[in-house]
Every structure is written in C-alpha cells, then in structure tokens.
Amino acid sequence: MPGAEYDGKTIISYKEAMSLPKQPKSMLIIGAGPIGLEFGYFYNAIGTKVTVVELLDRILPGEDEEGLEGAGAEPHEARADDPHELEDGKVEKTSSGVKVAVETPAGPKTIEAELMLVSIGVLGTSRGSSPDNLKVAIEKNHIKVDPKNGYVTSVPGIYGRRRRDWSPWLAHVAHHEAICCIERSRPRRPHGRLHDDPGCTYTDPGVASVGLTEKAARAAGHEVRIGKFPFLASGRALASDETEGLSNSSSTPSTASFWAPTYLARRPPS
Numbered sequence: 001m002p003g004a005e006y007d008g009k010t011i012i013s014y015k016e017a018m019s020l021p022k023q024p025k026s027m028l029i030i031g032a033g034p035i036g037l038e039f040g041y042f043y044n045a046i047g048t049k050v051t052v053v054e055l056l057d058r059i060l061p062g063e064d065e066e067g068l069e070g071a072g073a074e075p076h077e078a079r080a081d082d083p084h085e086l087e088d089g090k091v092e093k094t095s096s097g098v099k100v101a102v103e104t105p106a107g108p109k110t111i112e113a114e115l116m117l118v119s120i121g122v123l124g125t126s127r128g129s130s131p132d133n134l135k136v137a138i139e140k141n142h143i144k145v146d147p148k149n150g151y152v153t154s155v156p157g158i159y160g161r162r163r164r165d166w167s168p169w170l171a172h173v174a175h176h177e178a179i180c181c182i183e184r185s186r187p188r189r190p191h192g193r194l195h196d197d198p199g200c201t202y203t204d205p206g207v208a209s210v211g212l213t214e215k216a217a218r219a220a221g222h223e224v225r226i227g228k229f230p231f232l233a234s235g236r237a238l239a240s241d242e243t244e245g246l247s248n249s250s251s252t253p254s255t256a257s258f259w260a261p262t263y264l265a266r267r268p269p270s
Contacts, residue, residue: 010115030117032058049113097113137153151177212250214250227248
C-alpha cells in the first residue's frame with residue numbers, strides 16, 4: 001500500500017501492538033482478519049477509538065460466510081467501527097499520525113488516526129532454519145516440502161512442516177504439524193488430516209471453526225449438507241447467559257464426513 005511503509009512508530013505491526021508504551025487515542029487497522037479484529041476489539045474495549053478497514057466486502061474472509069452473518073449485524077458496546085472498504089490511494093503521514101481515504105456506503109471518507117496497525121501481508125521467515133551449504137529450497141518465504149512424501153524437503157533426510165499454502169498461521173497448528181512431520185519420517189502411521197485445523201477469533205461476538213468451509217467443500221467437489229443450531233436451544237448457553245449465537249456446520253452425507261462447524265457466540269450486555 002503506497003505510503004504505508006512500516007516504521008514501527010506511526011505505522012506498526014502486531015508485534016508493536018502487543019507492547020505499546022502508551023494507549024493511543026485512535027487507531028486505524030488495515031485488515032479485518034483475526035489479527036486486525038482481535039487487536040481492534042482489545043483497544044476499543046479499553047477506550048481507543050478504533051476504525052477497521054478491509055479490502056474485501058466482509059470481515060474474517062477465511063471463515064464461513066453464512067455462519068458470520070450475525071458478527072456485524074447489530075451495534076454492540078464493545079465493537080469497533082464497522083469495517084470500511086479500502087480505496088486505492090496513498091496513505092499520508094501527518095504530524096498527529098496518519099490519514100487515509102476509504103470508501104464507505106455513504107461515499108468517500110478520510111480517516112485520521114494516531115496509529116495505523118497493518119495486519120495484512122504477514123510473511124513467513126525461513127532465515128536461520130538450515131545451514132547455507134544445505135541449499136534447502138525456499139518458496140514464498142517458506143521451506144518447500146512434500147506432504148505426500150513425509151514432508152521431506154528438497155534435501156533428502158531433512159523434513160519440515162507444511163507450507164503456508166495449506167495451513168493457517170496458528171501456533172497450535174505448527175506444533176501439531178511438527179508432530180506429524182516427525183511421525184511421517186518414522187515407520188509408523190501418522191495422525192492428523194489436512195484441513196482439520198481448529199481456530200478462533202477472540203472478539204465479541206467470538207468466532208470459532210474447524211475444517212473446510214461450505215464454499216471450500218463445494219469447490220472440492222463434495223456433496224454438502226448444512227446444519228444449524230441456535231444457542232438459544234442449548235441448556236449450557238442458557239445457564240451461562242450466552243444465548244446469542246449459533247453453530248453452522250456442513251457435512252457430506254455419503255461419507256458422514258463432518259466438514260466445517262462454525263460457532264458464533266456473544267454474551268448479552270448486562
């Protein structure tokens with residue numbers, strides 16, 4: 001994004017957002033994925049005016065669309081401003097922070113903020129992962145591996161976890177894939193399947209999912225059956241006073257494969 005070059009002070013990444021020296025009065029967040037929404041929720045909850053800008057037409061693009069219908073449907077006391085669609089243009093640094101032009105349903109708008117958090121374009125790093133003389137192949141900032149052949153790299157005898165193309169950037173997923181990688185390098189049956197990575201976005205409402213989304217399952221050629229369950233019908237939700245939410249799942253009838261449960265939950269304001 002022109003003008004949005006990272007400097008670690010006015011234009012920051014998630015690393016700086018974890019330990020800012022003081023609370024900003026306002027923050028513009030580029031990207032309505034899990035990183036952007038979680039930081040936006042946190043800073044908004046402690047009093048920072050937060051505006052989220054997203055290139056696409058919805059939040060959390062990696063989640064099931066229908067299962068997220070309630071995520072931005074109603075105003076909520078702990079929510080940041082509704083995500084705006086980013087306009088092609090130059091981000092301008094000012095004496096008080098940053099200024100950027102966005103498109104909203106009401107037309108063009110200029111947003112100014114003390115800080116801008118860029119939560120898109122995160123890249124992997126393979127620096128120092130192997131000695132230079134081994135020449136392990138690198139692809140898109142990740143070690144190139146063959147998941148069908150025990151996650152072997154371009155150098156026989158050296159193995160690695162699967163690339164970013166196949167999995168989300170989650171610590172528990174990386175840990176599990178490391179176990180699968182080790183098991184596949186030994187003469188034993190490995191555990192774990194592709195696309196079974198659970199994940200969640202810690203906001204209010206919160207979103208959690210595992211497996212393929214309905215769209216991805218259909219794109220893969222699977223016959224899909226959809227099931228929905230409102231939390232209002234759950235005794236556990238009633239006891240916890242968390243009845244706003246639902247689970248949306250898809251499955252394949254012919255194989256009884258359960259693809260994509262997506263959970264959307266909110267605690268009603270007291």
